[in-house]
Amino acid sequence: MTSAAYAETNAAETLRLRVGTVLFMTTFLFFWISITPFVDLTGAAVLDPSAGNSNRLNQIVSLLLFTGMLGYGLCHPMRNIILQPRPLLAVLFTWFLFVSVISAHPMLGIKGTVLAIMVTVNASIYLLLPASERHFAKMLGIGTLIMLGVAYYGIAFKPMLSIHQASELREPMNAGLWRGHFPHKNSAAAAMVIAAFFGLFVMNSWSRLAGIAIVLLSFNFLIHTGGKTSTAMLPAILLLAWIFEKIRLLRIPIVIGGVGLFNLFAVGSAVFMPLSEFITELGIDATFTNRADIWRFAFTALAEQPITGYGFKAFWQTEELVHSGGAIETWAVAAANGHNSYLDIALMTGFPGLLLTVLWILILPLRNIARMASAEQHSHLTRLFTRVWLYTIFNAGLESLFYEGGNLLWFTFLFSLYGLHLQARAVLALPSQSAEKRGVAYA
Template sequence: MTETGERRRRTGPRPFLIPAAYILFVLLTLMVVAPIITTGGQNTGSGNVFRQVTYAILFAAALWAVGVLQQWRKLLIVPVTLMLAIGWCWLSLTWAIDPMISFRRLLLTTMIIWTIFLVIDDCGYDRTIKVLMIFLTALLAANYVAIAVSPSAVHSLADSMDKGLVGDWRGLLPQKNFTGAICAMTILIFTFGGQRMWLALRLAIIVATAYYLFRTQSKTSMGMLATALASGAIALRFKPKYRIALVPILLIGSIFAMLSSIKWWDEMLGPFQRKDALTGRAEIWPYLFNYAKDHPFTGSGYGSFWNIGEDSPVYQYTKNWVSELGNGHNGYIDLLVQIGLPGLILAVVATIIAPAARLLSSSVAGRSQLGLLVAMLVFCAGHNMTESSLLERDTIIEVFLMFTIALTGVVTRRSSKPARAPSPERREGSSSRRRSTARA
């Protein structure tokens, strides 16, 4: 006996609006609100008390809603590989440059991860996707309203030093790359997860989102969206023995093409005279690699490389514009300089390799479920090649990555309850029916 998505509950059917679903919706809302309210202390590590307290309350509410106080083993819902990666991050606090800032950031990351896994395990696949679709539709509508009524919803020179961002749509969020990532995820979810919707409404949302994504000019999101859609289609159409080879090949090829475009983008866009947001990445990474070369196994400690004030290691390697950034625009390199090579390996196995292997080899999950989750996982993995979000608190793609891993556990988990043997009366009745049939 196996589970194919919606987790079986001994308590019988439950209504859609359960406490865990409410928490899920609030968590998604905070994912959007957090970048807006976190305006102070960007380079000092001072953080935002309201943000931290709100997530702590949300975590406590999740513990209550899913019944952890009665069944503490529910805390073990997070995969062992991910717990090991987070454990290494906690260990890195012993050598962190600023242990207090690292502690605060890691505590926030840990609470958010456990909150996501607890509420998704309680909600199940179908209910989680419904909440996501409602939230993303509301956010899309709000972003269009923002464009119509607020000039600040479009990037201008007043809010950015990069002239290449001028005219790009950002909507409610402070940066167009955040908006682009959410748009891409919206398209994936409605493409693979909206089969029960009215087709005309579903297509309208996808088209409206695609246009908004185009206006953001978020090239990482647009490029990885194409790869994710193709990967989801492979998972949807092919058997495990084929998709387990085709999807990694497609992802690696797309990442190689994207990284190559960073080097040659100026030449490719020369006739159009358009500055691209990807230029500059290759100038950031050498400084991070130099630090990693000097601290290969430990790094600076989780959360202790960027934005901790004058002690930030980046100032020891450069004083130019790179030192004023808040991240390295590559989630893997940023983890390398924070938790060293052992931590990076643990993180990649936990967040990318293990979930991918589980999905691509699964014979339990439904095809549409596999298509969606493979597409989301591929998008998150590729997006981190030019943007940093891996194990990074409540960043948008980190939240969606944790959603993907949690849902992977839901749809691929086999039931631990053995099939119940028929009662003696049922066996006797069945034998009598077979004898009657034989005589007839």
């Protein structure tokens, strides 16, 4: 190779590295801090079912990020991994569009599906942006520290917008609990759990000091959110992930059996009184913080349209549901969502949509992990992706987050799915080999 050709190649690699770094950090901060942090929850708008969470600036930034990510991805040697597995995702999103078109609110479903596809494309490209695992850990660490700085800044200087107040219209009982720049204490708690996972990875792959700082700051914030479920799940998932990694025979029971039992005990307690009584005897709140009313109502609605559901994004918070007069029988008609991702997907897209989702987020990751070489199965990178994956599929039993376009947990979950896919394809490569020959992502 001539010196001129080498210089040209080196300049192209440098440009790609810089573009990748900018896209990585911009995308991370967009999801983890957002365009509109520190939302005022005391305004009457929070009770308006027609009030969307999006705005014009948010839409513009989303489109710009998508365009930039797609352009980068199409120019990357590993562009074939974008939006994989394509056959399954093609069927899944086509079904979402179909049930939306025949629903009472077709435009809600169509826009929601398009946004879900955009976020999935972004996530499938995200791990192609770093130049190495250390570069990935460094950017992840810096981004997480910035996020934590914003969260603590809010507690110190914007307490009225960062700590739940008794004057809030929707949930005044949360007064005193931290939420930082997030819209709710539960979303803040989930973010801090994921941030702690990031800290453990950063500690092992980039900087021990930065990693420890992230873990300690995240855990302290998590405690102050009052998120009991997330606080309990942090050590539980770390232990579960360790067992999952060490004992191969328990992997399927942990994922399939564990998620099934978790949903049975949670959602099932709302329908089957003997199960509810059993859970109460164990000292557990069988209503799961009043979620039981929502689940009973959702099951009743699902029984009427089990195949096609009510259309993607076309059930909760629709005007006819909120103003239907059903509030006389149950307050659940005014719920923001079903507080269970699996139940919500079935409610919106029917059981076929739920089955396709389970294949994508539960079955395929299990297969990818089983295909990994031993070194990859026990790497810090795989450990990070596995922790995020396990936390999300279990947390989904109590929160609605699947296909939520602007949800940071959903986006992190998606790129972790792609991380497991890439780790399954990873092969040992010399530094001089090109990315195209390696067949493995930089991260």
